[in-house]
Amino acid sequence: MKDITILIADDEEEIADLIGIHLETEGYQVLKAGDGLEALRVVETEPVDLLILDIMMPKMDGxxxxxxxxxxxxxPIIFLSAKTSDFDKVQGLVIGADDYMTKPFAPIELVARVNAQLRRFIKLNQPKIETAHKTSMEFGGLTISPEQRTVALYGQSIELTPKEFDILYLLASHxxxxxxxxxxxxxxxxEAYFEGGNTVMVHIRTLRKKLEEDKRKDKWIKTVWGVGYKFDG
Structure with missing residues (x-):
């Protein structure tokens, strides 16, 4: 994994250095940013493969x-924050983070989560996207375009996070x-299921909101109580 570059964005230098030491031991290349604006600049100018991001930072928050x-x-984006409430965790996932860890943390666990996110993104997610069906799927007023990874609701584009799109495409494909x-x-x-139930439910909830299921009679994602979810297209 020597070609993998990870950006650590944290204004606490000691924490960034500690994380960097463990990641470099794993063979990763490490970049660091001390505030939000610097993190954005690094992402735009360097080949960053994964971002470890604090929430409370100078100039721009996480x-x-x-x-x-x-x-x-x-x-992949992993939040690493002193904010420990469920609201903060849910907000981070809704905005687009892939994982959330709270401080204080065990460096070995953070490295394990970094490895897991990279496996998901590089080895599993990308091939799935490339081999997806090329034709758009239409269900009433809902249009899903796998090749462009876009979704439109009655002609209006909907902005989904990568995980929200993947969930919707998985359900709509079956x-x-x-x-x-x-x-x-x-x-x-x-990955094998590991305390991911709440994560899935949060993404389903925000996906339903973006599909305006609370406002429209169309309910594409149905809950099958005690079992799971299905697409009712």
């Missing part, structure tokens, strides 16, 4: 950094089939 990065980039939470996690995140 939430805004993630929003801006997600406009152009699809690399109408009426019921997927368990564990199955969705395994296929979208590319």
């Amino acid at each position: 939430y805004e950094v993630t929003r801006r990065i997600r406009e152009q980039h699809n690399m 109408p009426k089939k019921v997927f368990s939470v564990e199955n969705i996690f395994q296929q979208v995140w590319g």
Whole structure:
């Protein structure tokens, strides 16, 4: 993994240095940024494969950094923050982060999560995207274009995070089939199920909101109580 570059964005230099030592021991190349604006600059000018991002940083917080990065980039983002509430964790996932760890943390666990995110992104997610069906799928007012990875609702484009798109595409590719939470996690995140139930449910909730299921009579994603979810296209 010597060609993998990881950006550590944290204004606490000691923490960034500690993380850097463990990642370099694993063979990764490490870049560092001390504030949000610097993190954005590095992402735009360097080949970053994964970002470890603090939330409370000078000049621009981690939430805004993630929003801006997600406009152009699809690399895994792991929040590493002193914010420990469920609200903060959910907000981070909704904005577009792939994982969330709280401080204080065990460096060995962070390295394990970095390895897992890279396996998912590089070895599993990209081939899945390349071999996806090329034709658009239409369900009433909903259009899903796998090749462009775009979604439109009654002609209006919807901005989805990469994981939200993958969940919607998985379900829509198999109408009426019921997927368990564990199955969705395994296929979208590319890993064996590991405390991923809440993560899947958060993504489903935000996906439904973006599909305006609370406002329209069309309910594409149905909950099968006690089992999982299905696409009712």
